[in-house]
Amino acid sequence: MAGGGDELKLLGMWASPFVLRARLALSFKGLSYEYVEEEIFGNKSELLLKSNPVHKKVPVLIHNGKPVCESRIIVEYIDEVFGATGPSLLPADPYDRAVARFWAAYIDDKLFSSFMMIIMGKTDEEKAQGTKGLFAAAETLEAALEECSKGRPFFGGDSVGYLDIALGGFAAWVRTRDVIAGLKHFDPKKTPLLAAWLERFCALHAAKAVMPDVEKLVELSKMREAQQAAAAAAAQTN
Amino acid sequence: MAQPQEVKLISAFGSPFGHRAEVALKLKGVPYELILEDLENKSELVFTHNPVHNMVPILLHGNQAVCESLVIVEYIDEAFDGPPLLPVDPYDRAMARFWAHFMEHRWLKPFWLSLWTNDEVQKGFIEETKENLALLEARLNGNRFFGGETIGYLDIVACMLAHWYDVLEEVTGVSLVSDNDYPALRRWAREYTSNEVVKQCLPDRDLLVAFFTKRKEKYIMFANALLSQ
Numbered sequence: 001m002a003g004g005g006d007e008l009k010l011l012g013m014w015a016s017p018f019v020l021r022a023r024l025a026l027s028f029k030g031l032s033y034e035y036v037e038e039e040i041f042g043n044k045s046e047l048l049l050k051s052n053p054v055h056k057k058v059p060v061l062i063h064n065g066k067p068v069c070e071s072r073i074i075v076e077y078i079d080e081v082f083g084a085t086g087p088s089l090l091p092a093d094p095y096d097r098a099v100a101r102f103w104a105a106y107i108d109d110k111l112f113s114s115f116m117m118i119i120m121g122k123t124d125e126e127k128a129q130g131t132k133g134l135f136a137a138a139e140t141l142e143a144a145l146e147e148c149s150k151g152r153p154f155f156g157g158d159s160v161g162y163l164d165i166a167l168g169g170f171a172a173w174v175r176t177r178d179v180i181a182g183l184k185h186f187d188p189k190k191t192p193l194l195a196a197w198l199e200r201f202c203a204l205h206a207a208k209a210v211m212p213d214v215e216k217l218v219e220l221s222k223m224r225e226a227q228q229a230a231a232a233a234a235a236q237t238n
Numbered sequence: 239m240a241q242p243q244e245v246k247l248i249s250a251f252g253s254p255f256g257h258r259a260e261v262a263l264k265l266k267g268v269p270y271e272l273i274l275e276d277l278e279n280k281s282e283l284v285f286t287h288n289p290v291h292n293m294v295p296i297l298l299h300g301n302q303a304v305c306e307s308l309v310i311v312e313y314i315d316e317a318f319d320g321p322p323l324l325p326v327d328p329y330d331r332a333m334a335r336f337w338a339h340f341m342e343h344r345w346l347k348p349f350w351l352s353l354w355t356n357d358e359v360q361k362g363f364i365e366e367t368k369e370n371l372a373l374l375e376a377r378l379n380g381n382r383f384f385g386g387e388t389i390g391y392l393d394i395v396a397c398m399l400a401h402w403y404d405v406l407e408e409v410t411g412v413s414l415v416s417d418n419d420y421p422a423l424r425r426w427a428r429e430y431t432s433n434e435v436v437k438q439c440l441p442d443r444d445l446l447v448a449f450f451t452k453r454k455e456k457y458i459m460f461a462n463a464l465l466s467q
Contacts, residue, residue: 106290
């Protein structure tokens with residue numbers, strides 16, 4: 001069921017990897033929607049609070065007035081409702097679908113928590129732990145990519161699929177950390193397939209159309225670190 | 239039609255995650271062999287078939303391994319014929335997945351920690367658990383099951399709210415709900431645990447009480463370690 005009569009609205013925040021997943025899915029499917037930017041450090045809108053009362057978080061996809069929450073669930077929903085529009089995102093085979101869902105859950109667990117440690121870590125030690133975790137997750141995902149792609153360019157095979165989108169949501173964050181740390185976290189020597197995948201994915205027209213600006217993310221990260229340092233200094237003097 | 243492939247479920251006694259997979263298999267009418275692991279002494283099967291997490295349950299279908307209980311239940315629904323476990327309508331499916339995600343990521347940790355901690359910290363977890371229970375009570379919306387008239391995906395995912403819930407209350411002495419709270423959930427728990435298919439996959443109550451009682455000190459230690467991270 002595609003095209004006319006379908007009203008799609010996405011509540012998001014430009015820096016969020018989870019919102020990016022939803023935008024990537026809509027982009028790869030070629031679907032039009034209204035994008036609503038929620039304030040990053042401001043008050044949450046009435047619409048967001050009404051649409052996601054349980055978590056009060058973005059992304060929220062509102063389809064003909066009905067809200068769908070949680071990025072992975074949104075991607076599956078888009079794939080199921082707009083099956084006739086654009087490419088299929090989930091694989092056709094039940095086992096391949098299970099493998100894709102398994103790795104998407106892994107990314108939300110291990111990759112995301114590593115980023116959180118780097119970003120929110122209060123000590124250099126904590127941040128280093130996060131970086132270590134990120135490298136370890138990348139190595140595991142390298143093996144996953146080999147298993148899923150079977151020599152083809154993407155996790156989804158010849159074209160982008162659900163798992164490419166699940167990991168692709170984090171592409172901008174990976175590149176941002178690369179700039180800040182001055183090294184590649186998807187290291188071409190340790191994780192060649194993953195490094196190549198990242199370049200290939202980010203070069204796709206449908207990805208470029210929605211990918212946040214890495215320079216802006218670097219700026220945001222520096223601003224956050226300054227705030228953390230100021231808070232830490234204030235705590236010392238009180 | 240190809241020869242049906244052998245199905246094995248690697249699980250562990252008392253595991254609600256393993257229970258989810260078992261109930262799904264039984265509801266679909268899929269014959270399977272159940273292999274129970276001792277989680278304190280895992281066999282090669284676990285390390286071989288779940289190298290990433292080394293956890294159960296693991297579903298073996300022929301020579302393919304599926305891990306993570308929510309992924310397994312969806313796989314069972316898609317790979318085998320039989321009555322659908324997830325709703326048919328895409329929006330209802332999204333809602334079922336949303337509440338399953340809620341159970342795993344919002345409900346589970348505070349509930350578990352409310353059982354094994356004490357003082358102010360425990361009070362906080364109990365409050366959080368009660369808020370989550372209220373949301374689930376509202377979700378039931380007067381229906382017999384989360385799936386409506388029959389057991390579905392979300393009922394299976396929420397199994398801990400049934401059988402395990404009052405076993406853990408008994409073992410720990412922690413009372414999260416008094417007799418008049420959450421009547422819909424209470425009724426749901428009775429309906430779920432008295433279902434003919436579900437009953438076959440529930441661990442024996444007395445054995446489960448003994449199982450948790452034996453491990454009480456360990457769980458308290460782990461909970462405190464988790465908090466100090």
